[in-house]
Amino acid sequence: MRCPACGSELESMEVAGVAVDVCHGGCGGIWFDRYELQKFDEPQERDGEALLDVEVDRSLQVDQGQSRECPRCHGIIMMRHFFSARMAVEVDECPQCGGFWLDRGELAAIRALGTEEERREAAGRLFDELFGEELETMRRKDQERLAKARRVARILRFLCPSYYIPGKQDWGAF
Numbered sequence: 001m002r003c004p005a006c007g008s009e010l011e012s013m014e015v016a017g018v019a020v021d022v023c024h025g026g027c028g029g030i031w032f033d034r035y036e037l038q039k040f041d042e043p044q045e046r047d048g049e050a051l052l053d054v055e056v057d058r059s060l061q062v063d064q065g066q067s068r069e070c071p072r073c074h075g076i077i078m079m080r081h082f083f084s085a086r087m088a089v090e091v092d093e094c095p096q097c098g099g100f101w102l103d104r105g106e107l108a109a110i111r112a113l114g115t116e117e118e119r120r121e122a123a124g125r126l127f128d129e130l131f132g133e134e135l136e137t138m139r140r141k142d143q144e145r146l147a148k149a150r151r152v153a154r155i156l157r158f159l160c161p162s163y164y165i166p167g168k169q170d171w172g173a174f
């Protein structure tokens with residue numbers, strides 16, 4: 001399998017029973033098949049430490065702005081997105097096979113974000129910060145709309161009393 005960042009041949013490296021593909025002696029990036037990254041992405045998962053020190057060729061320049069092809073799926077371009085809501089680390093994910101490509105240093109940065117639980121809490125706080133006000137406005141608007149609907153219903157009932165016989169018309173039971 002070829003490295004999606006620098007084109008070197010990836011080397012399989014076994015860590016805690018998982019075969020991870022590493023750009024050893026190249027750019028130092030790491031390929032994780034689906035579900036593999038989650039075994040190493042939290043700081044208390046000590047096995048992941050073995051992956052923090054991949055030998056690299058420092059003369060190699062890697063263009064992080066370039067879109068990359070999945071090393072497993074031919075012709076599929078990986079999506080670059082933030083790993084967590086804290087928007088600290090960007091990773092490449094294959095939309096087809098669900099694998100992740102991390103450039104050198106990104107695994108360490110992800111582990112520094114804390115445990116999965118801490119990340120989820122941080123995401124919740126961020127969500128509140130970003131959308132809390134908006135959600136409150138939406139709730140208020142819904143209440144207003146509901147009150148308006150009730151008013152309209154009362155007016156209609158008054159205008160067309162003969163139609164307001166609950167149960168007679170399926171639309172009439174306001």
Ligand SMILES: [Zn+2]
Pocket residue numbers: 003004005006007008023026027028029
């Ligand atoms: Zn590489």
Ligand SMILES: [Zn+2]
Pocket residue numbers: 070071072073076094095096097098099
């Ligand atoms: Zn893929």
